[in-house]
Amino acid sequence: MVTVEKKETKHLDAWEMAVSQLEEVAELIDLDPNIVEILSKCKRELTVNFPVRMDDQSVKVFTGFRIQHNDVRGPSKGGLRYAPSVYKGEVMALAMWMTWKCAVVGIPYGGAKGGVICNTKEMSMGELERMTRRFASEISIIIGPEKDIPAPDVYTNPQVMAWIMDTYSMIKGYSVPGVVTGKPITLGGSLGRNEATATGCIYTIEDAARKIGLNLKGSTAVVQGYGNAGAIAARLLFERGCKIIGVSDSRGGIFNPEGFDPNKVMDHKKETGTVVGYPGTRKITNSELLELECDILVPAALEGVITEENADNIKTKIVAEAANGPTTPKADKILFRKGIMVIPDILANAGGVTVSYFEWVQSETALFWDEKEVNTKLRNIMDRAFNNVFEIREEHKCNMRTAAYILAIERVSEAYKLRGIFP
Numbered sequence: 299m300v301t302v303e304k305k306e307t308k309h310l311d312a313w314e315m316a317v318s319q320l321e322e323v324a325e326l327i328d329l330d331p332n333i334v335e336i337l338s339k340c341k342r343e344l345t346v347n348f349p350v351r352m353d354d355q356s357v358k359v360f361t362g363f364r365i366q367h368n369d370v371r372g373p374s375k376g377g378l379r380y381a382p383s384v385y386k387g388e389v390m391a392l393a394m395w396m397t398w399k400c401a402v403v404g405i406p407y408g409g410a411k412g413g414v415i416c417n418t419k420e421m422s423m424g425e426l427e428r429m430t431r432r433f434a435s436e437i438s439i440i441i442g443p444e445k446d447i448p449a450p451d452v453y454t455n456p457q458v459m460a461w462i463m464d465t466y467s468m469i470k471g472y473s474v475p476g477v478v479t480g481k482p483i484t485l486g487g488s489l490g491r492n493e494a495t496a497t498g499c500i501y502t503i504e505d506a507a508r509k510i511g512l513n514l515k516g517s518t519a520v521v522q523g524y525g526n527a528g529a530i531a532a533r534l535l536f537e538r539g540c541k542i543i544g545v546s547d548s549r550g551g552i553f554n555p556e557g558f559d560p561n562k563v564m565d566h567k568k569e570t571g572t573v574v575g576y577p578g579t580r581k582i583t584n585s586e587l588l589e590l591e592c593d594i595l596v597p598a599a600l601e602g603v604i605t606e607e608n609a610d611n612i613k614t615k616i617v618a619e620a621a622n623g624p625t626t627p628k629a630d631k632i633l634f635r636k637g638i639m640v641i642p643d644i645l646a647n648a649g650g651v652t653v654s655y656f657e658w659v660q661s662e663t664a665l666f667w668d669e670k671e672v673n674t675k676l677r678n679i680m681d682r683a684f685n686n687v688f689e690i691r692e693e694h695k696c697n698m699r700t701a702a703y704i705l706a707i708e709r710v711s712e713a714y715k716l717r718g719i720f721p
Contacts, residue, residue: 312391312601318627320394323703326694333711337397340390342366346436350429353422360429362414364437366446367393370713373444374410375400375479375651377451378458384413388601395622396651398706399644403683405655410446412437418453430458434465441466443476443662449654450480452525456492460485476661479654488657490672491650496530497673498649499620501680502641503535503594506616509688510639515539518592520614522546522584523599524563524573527620527647531596532560544582544590545573546599551587552579588612597624604629612638619643625699634697642699644706645687652679 317338324334344364349357363386366374376396389411396409414433418426440446450459459478463485466477475486483489490497507514519540521532524547532542541557549572552563558579566576574581588595588603591613597603598620604612609625609632617633617640619625625633625640633640653676660666667675690701 311387312623313387313394315623315627316391316394319699319703320707322627323700323707326696326700327704327708329707329711333714336714337368337394337707337710340365340367340393341369342440343386343390344437344440345386346433348432348436350425350432352425360414360416360433362412362433362436363389364412364440364446364448365389365393365410366440367409367411368397368710369408369446370710370717371401371408372406373408373442374446375407375449375654376410376412376446377449378454378462379411379413379452380416380418380454380458381413381452382415382417384415389413391601392622395644397710398703399648399651401706401709402644402687402702403648403652403679404709405652405679407447407651407655410448411451412448413451426458427461430461431465434462435469438466438469441477443474443658447476447654447658448478449650456480456482456487476658479657479661481657481661486657486661488653488660488672489667489669490676491653491657492526493530493534494653494672494676495527495620495647495650496534498652498676498680499527499531499596499618499641499646500534500538501649501677502646502684503596503616503618504538505681505684505688506618506639506641507594510615512593512615516541517594518543518557519594519596520544520587520590520592521560521596521598521620522551522587522603523597523621524567525598527650528596528598529560529564529567531598531618531620533564535594535596536560540594543592544587546582546584546587547573548599550574551582551584552576553582553587553590554579594618597621599624602626604633606632609633610636612636614638616641619646622647630697630699640698641684642702645683645698645702648683649676649680652676 392411400407459481467473481487519535521528544553589611594616595614601623604625606628609629687701
């Protein structure tokens with residue numbers, strides 16, 4: 299009982315943090331209190347408890363969530379995560395952040411998020427498929443290409459999206475590829491989608507580097523989290539001439555001040571299950587990794603890793619948030635005071651949802667683009683969004699996160715003013 303309460307408190311803090319960010323910006327821009335009242339609540343919250351037949355023929359009841367924060371600018375959009383740590387408060391916060399993320403890059407979506415409390419590492423492929431299909435059927439009442447479009451997130455992938463797309467299509471009686479994004483290419487997925495979060499993050503790092511006069515070639519970079527986004531971000535930085543001096547995963551981190559090849563580290567991780575133990579590196583903790591002196595720090599793991607306790611020890615020029623919510627509000631203020639440019643999550647990792655939007659457009663029109671066209675369109679959107687945020691930062695003399703929230707909240711607010719409230 300005590301453990302549950304501790305977890306719940308931790309994840310409700312994520313929601314409280316999301317609401318506090320909204321309220322702080324609302325006060326700054328003198329936002330209509332009625333709009334604040336609307337935006338400080340999630341529009342729709344679905345909790346489902348559903349049975350799944352396990353391989354040993356026992357029945358296990360799983361709990362899942364699909365939460366839609368807002369859809370005033372278009373269908374809601376957001377990932378599905380499978381993890382033991384999934385809690386409603388966390389999902390609510392992530393849904394709100396998705397609303398701002400879509401608005402800051404100017405794509406016609408609102409925010410949603412979902413998840414199932416489970417441990418995929420202890421499940422067979424058959425159990426995972428049966429759980430996914432049952433969960434998809436449970437949330438099918440509120441998802442759809444015109445309503446709410448799920449996507450991969452923590453411990454979900456294109457195969458999971460394929461199962462959801464097939465289940466939803468069986469319910470409808472015809473194929474509906476636009477119900478999810480992040481699908482396999484053969485089922486209507488988009489080229490460039492797998493790399494999109496990291497690619498978009500790198501585009502914003504390049505924009506930030508130009509603003510502060512940092513030459514990426516020869517600069518040093520540290521990446522916390524070596525999943526899809528983190529590993530690809532490390533590779534893309536390495537290809538641009540950055541020296542990767544530290545990376546980590548859930549089992550720990552590695553450090554070499556002379557740098558190393560992140561591609562070979564990934565090969566090592568595939569063989570051993572972790573980056574730890576890569577030849578020529580010293581093992582360090584994730585906490586130590588965050589405090590390494592470097593030019594670029596990319597938190598690509600989970601929420602709340604940069605706090606008021608360690609923010610004073612962060613020694614970098616740019617923090618690019620490839621993860622959602624890695625920096626707490628109090629830590630933000632400390633980093634701003636230290637002159638560190640933080641590229642906030644709702645901008646830095648918006649490449650994923652942007653290319654998800656491209657995939658949705660392609661699925662709905664049955665007209666597909668090559669990877670070069672996808673990345674060109676992504677570059678244009680990310681550059682425009684970064685410059686818009688930077689201009690607001692200069693105007694208000696604030697940090698980049700506040701500027702991004704100003705841009706996003708004003709766009710959502712304007713949509714409410716124009717549409718009005720029914721009836």
